[in-house]
Amino acid sequence: MVILFYDYRVIVAGDRYIWKVNAIARYLPDDSFFLLVEPSNQRVYALDLNSDISNSLSAECLSLRSVMFSDIGAESFIAGKANQILEWYRSHQYCGACGGSNLPGEGQRVMHCPTCQTQYFPRINPCAIVLITRGREVLLARSSRFRSGFFSCLAGFIEIGETAECTVHREIKEEVGILVDNVRYIKSQSWPFPSQLMLGFHADYVSGEIVLEPTELEEAAWFDIADLPSVPSAGISVAGELIQLYKEEIERIKA
Numbered sequence: 001m002v003i004l005f006y007d008y009r010v011i012v013a014g015d016r017y018i019w020k021v022n023a024i025a026r027y028l029p030d031d032s033f034f035l036l037v038e039p040s041n042q043r044v045y046a047l048d049l050n051s052d053i054s055n056s057l058s059a060e061c062l063s064l065r066s067v068m069f070s071d072i073g074a075e076s077f078i079a080g081k082a083n084q085i086l087e088w089y090r091s092h093q094y095c096g097a098c099g100g101s102n103l104p105g106e107g108q109r110v111m112h113c114p115t116c117q118t119q120y121f122p123r124i125n126p127c128a129i130v131l132i133t134r135g136r137e138v139l140l141a142r143s144s145r146f147r148s149g150f151f152s153c154l155a156g157f158i159e160i161g162e163t164a165e166c167t168v169h170r171e172i173k174e175e176v177g178i179l180v181d182n183v184r185y186i187k188s189q190s191w192p193f194p195s196q197l198m199l200g201f202h203a204d205y206v207s208g209e210i211v212l213e214p215t216e217l218e219e220a221a222w223f224d225i226a227d228l229p230s231v232p233s234a235g236i237s238v239a240g241e242l243i244q245l246y247k248e249e250i251e252r253i254k255a
């Protein structure tokens with residue numbers, strides 16, 4: 001089975017984006033290099049094409065986001081994983097230490113330099129994302145990158161030398177200027193835009209008024225859990241799930 005990419009987009013026909021290699025082999029270039037995505041008994045590979053074969057397959061090229069955030073497939077996280085592996089492969093063709101050409105490792109997901117023996121493993125970037133609550137209220141923020149009216153939890157990349165909990169405290173202090181405590185880990189999510197591991201936390205408000213960091217955020221405010229603005233859906237992102245979990249917790253307390 002193979003997921004086909006052309007020009008950073010996924011080739012999709014109706015609701016199908018994982019293809020049987022035998023059925024489409026005649027359309028694939030002879031020198032196709034398949035990258036293993038899922039090593040389960042039903043192996044899934046990713047293939048980056050130099051030419052658009054979507055017409056031959058009666059298919060179309062869709063963005064990764066539109067594949068992942070639609071009803072196209074329950075396994076759409078595989079498309080995200082495939083995209084990250086391709087992105088890593090594309091960006092590690094040459095050795096960063098000596099400039100030589102790298103080669104893919106055999107039996108292991110690694111690119112290695114035969115000249116200086118440096119190895120390059122796929123890299124993920126850890127981020128902390130946090131829902132801050134104050135009684136029935138949650139603190140949500142609007143980034144300038146979001147569409148208008150859309151709010152989410154605060155998030156930031158974990159910096160060198162930091163624990164995830166340090167990142168939570170630092171990001172909150174930098175972005176909205178308040179203090180929190182009782183920072184606890186809830187759950188995580190792989191986020192392939194481009195290659196993050198989102199670690200989801202919950203924190204309790206302690207003190208301070210919201211003071212915005214204007215280069216990061218356009219707006220931040222407290223919202224009653226029963227009267228939220230437009231937020232990410234729980235099925236799509238861990239931010240949406242953190243919000244949903246808190247809403248359920250408050251409803252249980254009320255009941």
Ligand SMILES: [Zn+2]
Nearest residue numbers: 095098113116
């Ligand atoms: Zn090298």
